[in-house]
Amino acid sequence: MPALSHTARLAGFAGLLLPFFAHAELVRDSQLDATLRNFYLHRDYRQEGAEQSRTGSWAQALYLRFRSGFTEGDLGFGVDATSFHALKLDGGSGTSRDGSLPYDHDSLDPADQFGRGGATLKMRHAKSLLRIGLLEPQLPVAFQDDVRVLPQTFEGVLLESNDIDRLKLTAGQLWNMSTRASSNRDKLYLEGDSEAQGSDEMNFFGADYQWTERLKTSYWFSNLKDIYDQHYLSLEHRLPLADDTLLSTTLRYYQHDESGEALSGSIDNHSYGLKVSLQRSVHTFSASYQRMLGADAHPLLGGYTPQLTLVNWVTNGGFVNAGERSWQLRYDYSFAGFGLPGLAFMTRYTSGSDIVRGASSHESEYERDTDLKYTVQSGRLRDLSVQLRNSTVRTSFAKDYDELRLITSYTFRF
Structure with a gap:
């Protein structure tokens, strides 16, 4: 399924949601989180003839996560928005390639800053939740990498249902991913x-x-x-x-x-x-x-x-x-x-x-x-x-x- 068709579907679905944004519950139950993460890594290579003696960097990140509530009714609608941004505090071409910051493959200079973001449209019915757009899954089949300055993200659709007592059902489709040291969707x-x-x-x-x-x-x-x-x-x-x-x-x-x-x-x-x-x-x-x-x-x-x-x-x-x-x-x-x-x-x-x-x-x-x-x-x-x-x-x-x-x-x- 081409990436363009996914974008078009999200845009169309967002248009359908607009009339519901006036509902009070959508705003009353919303939440905005701003997370500051400071991340330092130093790796010292110990084998003889190492290509690099060491790698590492120091960076500051800001995560913004907005979570809306849901509209009234048996079928509730909402929207989430997420933004990640990282700023390099220290690190150069001699210590790049540590998996934290993207870098130029010719000069090896790490990026001074990078980031990404996206929206997630969601629908809730009873104990089932459908999400479409940016996802941060922690599933046996796709587990988000969150061990560097910015976390990995995916785009797709995810349905989780707890309507049956003691049974949780999950289904979905992923379309692309943004790795931890990239702003791209691959x-x-x-x-x-x-x-x-x-x-x-x-x-x-x-x-x-x-x-x-x-x-x-x-x-x-x-x-x-x-x-x-x-x-x-x-x-x-x-x-x-x-x-x-x-x-x-x-x-x-x-x-x-x-x-x-x-x-x-x-x-x-x-x-x-x-x-x-x-x-x-x-x-x-x-x-x-x-x-x-x-x-x-x-x-x-x-x-x-x-x-x-x-x-x-x-x-x-x-x-x-x-x-x-x-x-x-x-x-x-x-x-x-x-x-x-x-x-x-x-x-x-x-x-x-x-x-x-x-x-x-x-x-x-x-x-x-x-x-x-x-x-x-x-x-x-x-x-x-x-x-x-x-x-x-x-x-x-x-x-x-x-x-x-x-x-x-x-x-x-x-």
């Missing part, structure tokens, strides 16, 4: 490919069923036209062991095969992951195992789009190489136990082995991550958050580096 293509191999249509359907308070299962299917078919299954179980102790178990499975014209070639991948977490008071201990099967890696959307439903997805990747076996140990602590609510600590170690690359089937990698985050709990600066993240990445086949991120965020609500 086709949907796979990481490692180019937009020339992209598709302008991803159709998906999902069903999440809450059997009991403790047990939930999910099935999702997506078709990235002429690239792949994807199936996703998950099971989540929560078992209270005592008043302050909870055992959580998560099992997830993906299957991918090429589809239609196979613009990205043959795709043969399926994977499973198991995660077990034990939460006791302010402590949480987790262990997970993930296995990639088939001849290919787990396919990911371009622009470093994450797949956070994978149990071993971490700061800088998901341990998704062909044949890879990976395991993770993680510990989380809430300083509320010391009388410091809002302060949280996390550390994890993830290791992957048996990676198949060319003639070798013995490549390996590991990553260590440590987070310290504080969110103000009360007063005029309530919800101000400061996060410090340190990562160490080592592989037998790619770049080795140490990384530091400092992220400050505050939202004004009007």
Whole structure:
């Protein structure tokens, strides 16, 4: 479906909404949020003969999100508007290509500023909500990348329904995406490919069923036209062991095969992951195992789009190489136990082995991550958050580096 036809449809639908904008509920229930995000990243490459000794940048972003209410009646209409803008505070050609700021591919100079925005038209009936336009999905089939100064966005249509008790149904179609370091709207293509191999249509359907308070299962299917078919299954179980102790178990499975014209070639991948977490008071201990099967890696959307439903997805990747076996140990602590609510600590170690690359089937990698985050709990600066993240990445086949991120965020609500 050409991009022009999508724009025309949105414009026509907006015209239909205009008569409803006089309704009081549309204005009375509206909300405007302005979020300031300050993002600093420094990456120090550690291997011999590195193309760059380091990359990184410092930038300030402003997110504006307007959310209207709905018109009266069984069928309610509304409109949302979103604008993102980032300003470079520091960074040059010698440290560009850090995934935060767009850059000139000839001079390597990062952009001084960039941004994007869009509108989302919405309709509500009972417990169903239809949205058309700019989307920020966090779904098993398309998960927004929000780990740099600006978040990734998509355009499409999304329908979510909770009309059936304990069953949530989701369906939709995505047309394009804007990656985290871009103002452009690109086709949907796979990481490692180019937009020339992209598709302008991803159709998906999902069903999440809450059997009991403790047990939930999910099935999702997506078709990235002429690239792949994807199936996703998950099971989540929560078992209270005592008043302050909870055992959580998560099992997830993906299957991918090429589809239609196979613009990205043959795709043969399926994977499973198991995660077990034990939460006791302010402590949480987790262990997970993930296995990639088939001849290919787990396919990911371009622009470093994450797949956070994978149990071993971490700061800088998901341990998704062909044949890879990976395991993770993680510990989380809430300083509320010391009388410091809002302060949280996390550390994890993830290791992957048996990676198949060319003639070798013995490549390996590991990553260590440590987070310290504080969110103000009360007063005029309530919800101000400061996060410090340190990562160490080592592989037998790619770049080795140490990384530091400092992220400050505050939202004004009007």
